[in-house]
Amino acid sequence: MKPYIAFKSADWEWVDDIGRRAQELDAAGKMTREAWRAFMAEAFAAVNGNQDLLGFVGRYARNGWLGEVRAEEKRGIFIPDTIPVARPAHLPKSAA
Amino acid sequence: MAKKPSQTPAEAKAGVHYRVLAGELSKTKKQALLSVLDRPEILSALRQKPLQAIYMERLQTRGISGFYDAKEQSITVNTVRRLGSTHGEPFRPGRIGNMSAATNDRMESMRRTLIQELAHHLEHSYAGVRKLVTAAEKDAARKPITRYATQPGEYFPETLIAYLVERDALAQYDPVGFKMVEEVLELLHS
DSSP, rough: OOOOOOOOOOOHHHHHHHHHHHHHHHTTTTOOOHHHHHHOOOOOOTTTTTTGGGGGHHOOOTTHHHHHHHHHHHOOHHHHHHHHOOOTTTTTOOOO | OOOOSSSSSSOBTTTTEEEEEEEOOOOHHHHHHHHGGOHHHHHHHHHHEEEEEEEEEEOOOOOOOEEEEEEEEEEEEEEOOOOOOBBBOOTTTTTTTTTSSSOOOOHHHHHHHHHHHHHHHHHHHOOHHHHHHHHHHTTTTTOOOOSSSGGGOOOHHHHHHHHHSSHHHHHHHHHHHHHHHHHHHHHHHH
16 A cells, blocks of 8 residues: 555644634524535635545535535636635644 | 336436536536435435436636526536545544545536536425424434534534445434434435
């Protein structure tokens, strides 16, 4: 078996933080298109290139939001390029 | 003695288990990817609640990757795989990020992503599955096999993949999840 190469892990503290905030907002009935897109932008940064991990925010999309993003992507517009994000200062230093 | 024909086809078929299969992969690779669905329980479940579409697309690295669209009842699998980002992580129960990363093989990573998204479809389509999953999620003894499995809605998908590819490790590390998957598969096969 080939040796594993250096693997770039997701920033799990950040992922957990995003997931917690998204869940809280959704549970409060306050998830808006703009808030969801901002969470997606954060998620893109937090998963460090592992796009298989975006479902934890994608699940809060309302009808049409995912389709809108996919249509934008086909035109070359990507959420990570349009919404600046910063890792929350209160989180412990990432081990990723 | 003549072998009786099986009531359930041995492989996923268009028009039976899914309506549309699209994407840039070759026919051989599409079949290799789809073969991960070839379990009696999964085929039985899909025969009753077929997927409307399975897309195997080469998506942008800055875009949304594999996902399940509950409204469309479609699965999209990103065929772009990057060793070191999407796969190539050593399997360490409870410490690994996600199961589709726990392989060095690009195709195997995609197969696991397909199962991941299929699990969302099963949970969305079958109230009985949701009930079993919810009960397991509330069980204080559960030990998610991956970090991603701790996220809401991701416990069943990650555990289902682990059941299929690291069965013994799952049974030892998370007996609650192992039992959950066994019960789900039994339900789907009945």
